[in-house]
Amino acid sequence: MAGKVLCEATSLFNLLNQYTNFPRLAESNYLCLIDARVEESYNFSHIITARNAKLDSEGKFIMPVDVEVESMRYIIVYDSGTQSLSDSGPAIDCADSLEKASQFPIQILTGGYEKFSALYPFLRTEKILYNIRELESLNLYPVEILPGQLYMGDYRQATNLKVLKDLKLNAIVNVSNDCSLIFKKANCTVLHIRVADSAEADLVTSFERICVFINSHLNNASSVLVFSTLGKSRCCAVAMAYLMSHLKYTIKEAWNHIQQCKANMRPNRGFVQQLSDWELQTLGKRVTDTSEPNY
Structure with missing residues (x-):
């Protein structure tokens, strides 16, 4: 079990803006960003490239079927405002269900969506799906x-x-x-x-x-x-x-x-x-x- 760690907002900002010849977000095993809030909140606005967490029949969080948890370098989960690993809430629950399969620690965004969107409002979006061409053509920030x-x-x-x-x-x-x-x-x-x-x-x-x-x-x-x-x-x-x-x-x-x-x-x-x-x-x-x- 890889465990859980906190991820500061600035760290996620920098991860989103890494590139070599193309944005690293276009790499299939680079970053999976999971929004653990309710679907209504996610649909209204979320962090760019984030996916909404899904629940199985027992109410436990599951990864999207096209994501290979074992090989994913960064899996970052957020809810509205989790501040520490001792908190309880959707982000912690989601991370708990994912950490068993990951070789890297599951990261939980400190302050969640509220803090990140306040610091970087230009990285909020309603867009849900991205094709590879869209990911490769993203305008990245310093x-x-x-x-x-x-x-x-x-x-x-x-x-x-x-x-x-x-x-x-x-x-x-x-x-x-x-x-x-x-x-x-x-x-x-x-x-x-x-x-x-x-x-x-x-x-x-x-x-x-x-x-x-x-x-x-x-x-x-x-x-x-x-x-x-x-x-x-x-x-x-x-x-x-x-x-x-x-x-x-x-x-x-x-x-x-x-x-x-x-x-x-x-x-x-x-x-x-x-x-x-x-x-x-x-x-x-x-x-x-x-x-x-x-x-």
Whole structure:
């Protein structure tokens, strides 16, 4: 039995917005989101791609017949507002009936639909069925690094006015050679650090300027997006540098945090070495051995 664990709203948000070449939601064994509320509530509004839980003849929750519980990487259940594993209610009951067959813990969304829909109202929907083409063409959002404050994404997301509006972004750090006039339409303050994604590129000398920029906006209750062309290398290095400066994280701690938010993050080797220099500058010593294969 894999057991049950809690899933924070920001974790579900990031899971919904993972992608490689296509949104990971299009993968059959990636994520199954179960809405354990009554059918009337589900039909009125639910989290995007969620399925309504079904009951068998004995009143126990069962998985949809086309879902292979054993191979599903993430199964997340929610009801209206479960807060802890000691609560009772539909989400707990549903998880209890599913955990015996799953090799991974069944996750229960903390705060349920009420909390998630309040934080991310743009991910509410009435749509029930999705075909593979619809899943592959979903418009994804930047991942959330610090809830409601710091986001990280790619050029396509950064130039999408709906994304900027939905996330209430006020400031943008553009770590790429790309430039767009759309930010003027979005009324966002932009810090543009022109740098190539190469091992020879100098990014470390801009870390302090970037951190000051991010801090100034977060301190004014503004949200910030850091982006690079593909959203995998330059913006990840910058987000890590900010966590190291702001929260005094080591490279290892910052790396693990960013990787939890965006599974396919990968700063190039040159940036990793520069982060090691930044670790020395922010912590006074090199704590992380960046020669390990993980980096």
